[in-house]
Each structure stands twice: as structure tokens, then as C-alpha cells.
Amino acid sequence: MPSLISQPNTELKGTVRVPGDKSISHRSLMLSGLAVGESEITGLLEGEDVLATAAAMRAMGARVERVAPGHWKVQGVGVGGLMEPDDIIDMGNSGTSTRLIMGLIASHPIRVTMTGDASLRGRPMGRVTVPLASVGAEFSAREDKFLPLTMKGTDNPLPIDCTTPMASAQVKSAVILAGLNTPGITRVREKVATRDHTERMLSAMGADISVTEEDGHRVVSLVGQPELNPIRLEVPGDISSAAFLLVAASIVPGSDVLIENVGLNPLRTGIVAALKAMGADITVLNERLLGGEPVGDLRVRAAALKGVDHLPVDPSTMIDEFPVLFCAAAVARGTSRFTGLEELRVKESDRLAVMAAGLRANGIKLEELEDGLVIEGCGGKVPGGGMVETHLDHRIAMSFSVLGQMAATPVVIDDASPIQTSFPVFIDLMQSLGAGLSL
8 A cells, every 4th residue: 555745846747648538438348248249449448447347247248358558349248138247246446337337237137246345335325226126126235235235137127217316427327227128218317417428328329318308307218128339439538537637737836738638528527617717727629529529638727726615517517526626725715615515425435524634634724514615725835744544535545646736745645556446647647747746
């Protein structure tokens, strides 16, 4: 468990690319695993979370092969063709893999047992087991909601019409994926639109899927039992990974960084709008479409950030980026108030509590709310000097790596290994730009 030391070095400058989008990488492996024929994926994120998805699909019969770095081929089994694995599936730290694959299994007559690392075993699964039980799946879980979990899919799946109780792309996608091998029409209604990578990819693969508005809800309708066509997909860079560079280049004086080929799905770009609301200098260049997803290059230059009392974006468009935004708020001038973030308490860690503890350890004054944080910015360098406990959370580790670039005394992150789950080249990439990071 190597610790990581973050401290100022020089301004950040250069042109870089971040690894492939994690959400799209997961879905590309799952859906190509259900296609008829061979799919080819380039730019795939090869972090531990996505590798867990690859291993799970392989265990259920798909042929998943790595041809070269980021270049993968998948021979699908067809919708309805998943096989019962020979052993327990270890999902590592990946909540996305776990919940979405549970959706796939729900409408296949197979029994699967899933487990994960200590962090994943502490994350509740009830939000997906409840709707998937309505499809016909059966579950046996620790305390009825935690991994290890055994589920038995049904050979007589029922199409359901459900409304998601919270803004969650994972819940929506799990139900849609269950609907793939279910006769009839499956519908998911959401009050707040969440990332739509599943819908876009299924449409590109030939599924009969539509999105409409009804009584103030976004309604996704899928006609079950399609024959999915194989795909040739280039995965764009992950905006959630780019967020760390956006904040770092914004807060370190003199910085000027160009991040190429970033996915700019409008349901994922809240971090750009949030930083701009705080005064960030971010320009979108070379906008285009890549595999049905909007993509562009982001140029970010250092700017004097100010606190913000109300963000002009829905939290669902940047839920994973709040930890590093909290670090931006710590450096900004004035007080920032972030609310409506209950979802952060059930991520890889309780991100509100863990971020509050780490910020306080580094001299930041704040108030922890039930659903958010109120952060008093330093208007420049933060005191630093604290030890941050990551609680096995990759975004906590990377967020405080960014904060340390504006710390009067080095910030120490207790464990750098969680970074491997989503951004394996993070430390090297940051160092190449000029950041002061050392193991």
C-alpha cells in the first residue's frame, strides 16, 4: 500500500490524453458480449474496474481478448446466451460492473455468486435488487443488500415499467439490460436525466430503444429480445478522469493544459459548467462525434477561482467529480456551498465524510451537512501537511493529489493503489505536466 506525497513543483503545461471513458468501457464489453459476431473496441480503459467486467463476461461465456494496449476483441454469445459461471465472480471495487451485470443475469436462467473487495462489500445493492426482483430474479445477500450475493435469474422474465427512486444511471441501465432478454417492452422512467451511454450504444447496435418525455419524466423504452449487431468502437477519453486535470490546471498559477479527445456527453459535463461558474478558464475545441458520442478537446488555463453558493448544474451530471471540485473550492476565494449530494455517501466510500476529514486534516475550514459540504476557501494556497485516508477510494486519492499542488506543506495520501481502478497512468501523466507527486 504505497503512500503518495503531493506538493507544489511548477506550473502545469502540456498536451495529454486521459484514458478511455470508464462508463462506456464497461458497457462496450457487456453489450458486445451479447452481440452476434465479433466486436472490436479501441481506447478501452484498462483499469481494474473494467478488467473486472471483462473477467465477468468471460466467465459467463463471451470470448474477451486483449489484442494490444487498449485494443480488445469480443465474440458475443447473443442475447439470452449467457452461461452459468463455474466459480464465484470477484468484482473487485467496481460497483458499476456489479449492478449492471446483475441486470444482465436477471433475465437469464443462471445462478451467479458475486463478491468484491472490502469497499464494494460495504456498498448497498438494494437499489437494483428491488426492481430486478420484479423481473423475476431471486437474491440471497448479506443483510439482504450487501455482497457476497447470490442471484438466480429467471427463465420467464417479465417486462417492467418502473420509476427510478433516485437519479442513478446504474439503476436505469440494470433494468434496461434485464429487458434485453425479456419479451415485450421494458420501460424506465426517471425524473432527472442521467448519463445515457447504454441507450446510445444499444441504438447503435440495432436495438429498438426510444426515449420520450411523459408527465415530466424521461422515459426509456426497450423492445426485448433484439439481435444485437457487433460494434467497432473507439472509446473517448473519460471526462471524470479529465476533471482532475481541469481542476489542477485551474488552481496552479501559470498552468496551460490541453486535454485531447474527451467525451462531452451533455449528461456528463457538469464539472465543466461548475468550474466555469467558479471562474475557470476552459475552452472546448474541435467538437465532433465519435461512435455516437460527442467528443472534443479541452484547453484549461489557470484562473482565480471564487466560491459558489449554487451550482448551475444538476448533481447527477457530475456526481463522481464532486471530490475534486471540493478541492477547487478549498483553494478558491470565498465560501462554497454544495447540497443535494446524499448519493456521495454510498459511493466507494462515504465521500462526504471522507472528503471532510481529509480537508480538515489539511487546514480547511468547513461544515459537513447531511447532503453536502460548506467549504471556506483559502483564496490561494491551503495549509496542507495532513495525512489523507482514502478508504480504498480512487477519487479521494486523486483529488488530494490535486489539492497538494497548492499546499504550503506536502499532502500525504495513505494509499495510492486505489488509483489503479480507474486511472492507472494518473501519476505519470501528472508528473509529465509538471506536478509534484512522488511515491
